[in-house]
Amino acid sequence: MQDDIEFATEAEDLLEEKIEHAYELIENKDFAKLKDLLEEMEPADIAIMLEEVPIDKVPLIFRVLPKELAADTFVEMDTDQQEVLIRAFSDEELEAVMSDVFVDDTVDIIEEMPANVVRRILRSISPERRAKINDIMNYPEDSAGSIMSTEYVDLTETATVSDAFGKIRETGLNKETVYTCYVVDRNRKLLGLVTVMTLLTSPETAIVSEIMDDNVIYTTTDSDKEDVSKLIEKYDLLAVPVVDREHRLVGIVTVDDAIDVIQEEAEEDFAKMNAITPLEKPYLKTSVFNIWKARIPWLMLMMVSATFTGMIISSFESALAAQVVLTAFIPMLMDTGGNSGSQASVTIIRGLSLGEIEFKDILKVIWKEARVSVLCGISLAAATFAKIMLVNNLLLHENVSWMVALVICITMCLTIIIAKFIGCTLPLLAKKIGFDPAVMASPFITTIVDAVSLLIYFSIARALLNI
């Protein structure tokens, strides 16, 4: 996290200027100049620019874009704007745009659109592409199959180097994935891959099966998309080929999709760990009602589970009445406990997510947390004792007795040890029984730790203070 508020590169300043200029040209209806300007811009930037334009003007502006740029921009736009555009398009316009959209992007668009719009999109697409789209849509959500791209270069084993170059030129794709060609046999079974670098350094007449690399990292259609992204990250790949159960090549997952998956999964963890159901759209575009829906169930759960802490306090009512000073330290003990627990749980949850920690490490983790928690517990208890003596007694004249201070410090130390134990074991156990460890973070651990710390507090208070 750096702290500068805006991008500082020259390129970004230039972009701001271009967008401002585009708005002027739109106001003045100077579409010829607008076309020149837009042709120089990146699709992602045009999409950002269009977000601020009144929605009824968007189709008008969109029509000045050349066909391929129009398709690329369309993919980058948000769902609402895509829908408006599709509804504004004539059948011919829709066909022109959709014919340049990649199959995996088309699937993404279709998944977000209402049924009548989907019908129009599918009508505008050629039957072969429609078949491919249906295939991808049939793969389970979150599988490699559901995010794969079907645009790649495949070669037969008997092809020569010059055949390969011919095929690459033929695709006409200016996508980096054309630089890896996948070699398949007659039954489309994946045999190996050959890179353009290898092709460039081999004689024109060489046979690809002789120069190919047959040691291919691949994945299967039903693999979890998160595992596929980890594969791409681990081996620094640009794309990973996807095969079906018969080892036939059916698509590739590319690095840009892998980045999106990694980001998405991290955001989901951020939300779940903080007791929020993950939102589907960016915050500013999500309705108040949907944000409420994402937050209220967890608040309700917390409220109900707090019944236990309430019951514990009620049952020690007489003890508290005898030593009212004990009440003043309840928030500190609860906060410290909750914080200690979440420090451990967040560390373990992320370790699990990143594949750094597995269930089999549970004893190692508990042993490590035990030592950390004893260190934290003792140092914090000592600091608390000093604080009570200096701040509460000397400065604020609260006259907290030595015995009460001792009760608080022992509770502090034990609470931290137990909180860290719960914090580190709960996510591991959740993973083991097939639950999402991230959900274990905030609400559950806080409630359990709250209850435990109060029990310890009052039990020790009763024992030491004779109340």
Place this chain on the structure above:
Amino acid sequence: MQDDIEFATEAEDLLEEKIEHAYELIENKDFAKLKDLLEEMEPADIAIMLEEVPIDKVPLIFRVLPKELAADTFVEMDTDQQEVLIRAFSDEELEAVMSDVFVDDTVDIIEEMPANVVRRILRSISPERRAKINDIMNYPEDSAGSIMSTEYVDLTETATVSDAFGKIRETGLNKETVYTCYVVDRNRKLLGLVTVMTLLTSPETAIVSEIMDDNVIYTTTDSDKEDVSKLIEKYDLLAVPVVDREHRLVGIVTVDDAIDVIQEEAEEDFAKMNAITPLEKPYLKTSVFNIWKARIPWLMLMMVSATFTGMIISSFESALAAQVVLTAFIPMLMDTGGNSGSQASVTIIRGLSLGEIEFKDILKVIWKEARVSVLCGISLAAATFAKIMLVNNLLLHENVSWMVALVICITMCLTIIIAKFIGCTLPLLAKKIGFDPAVMASPFITTIVDAVSLLIYFSIARALLNI
């Protein structure tokens, strides 16, 4: 987050088998077969395999690897093992390995090594490479310059297509970044880029400056590496060229490094939001003392700031003594407040990190959170009222009076509204004044919200219950 504990792909099973097999061969000292096996494996996997091997055997195994594979594996290994290897290497061996390690990776290694090892590494490297390494090491931490790679293909404006292919072949790099060539003028100023696809579809004699794309997305050496990663993510790039203040091309940042930056930043946010100083190494490899050091300052801070909540409770001691039942609801009110606040703050902090929200959106954000918090507050207050009547009174016979229930519900509603207001504004203000918004998440907001909710609670209790 999916819930299967282990990777499910065939490829992963195969990898497990290979690693097991390698261990057997090492035990039996069958180095010929080991060599054949390792040559089929990916560098990242060999590095994983080596982690479980006794450290004194690692140099022995390392020596069976062919030169290039040895270099790639070396880069993937962890710092401790790299250090052991460097110390075990003869000068010749070190030179052989280091000559195949990319400049940016060499910088990463040097940054982690003790001074005497660094001296040995630098001695083993050619003077030109040493100059490049020094350049990169002089860029500020977290800048694009510090993570850039200096291995790329550059062409002069007058080069022809066949010159370009010659230069690409000459690099001998089987890295995907060779498929984009950067065109520079006599002073090395960046003019444009040309992809291999364009080269393949152009006549051999064409001049690159005529076929190049002069609309290049680039960054500067002093840009924040996080911004560069966002650029790569936004435009789906494989690499972004890095220029100095005079617009001269000095390197490229590649997508695999961008993924690492994105991951790293997310992990830092996870840690900071949960009151942990980010760890530099994976959890299981970090010492107990270092974990303690990363956690204890935040716990101390929490403990000290809890003085305020303690003071508030102490000052309302008489009110609490008059109505001991009020104490039982303190944990619920505090937890709900803390949770509501962190729901808002996490959403805003991530929105800021992802660039979805900026400081100028502050009024939009406050207005949105205001409506969400009123909805949450009213629904939760109603649920709490029902819970008190049904659970506390009917089920547990605690006889909470109507008035006390009312006090609790009004406090609940107001606490949520204020907690969400604090939760959404604090990160935005932190960003504005140049603080890291992530640090605002847990400890600060919890403490403030705790204090505020207690103040509201006791004030309303005094007013309505006449105590």
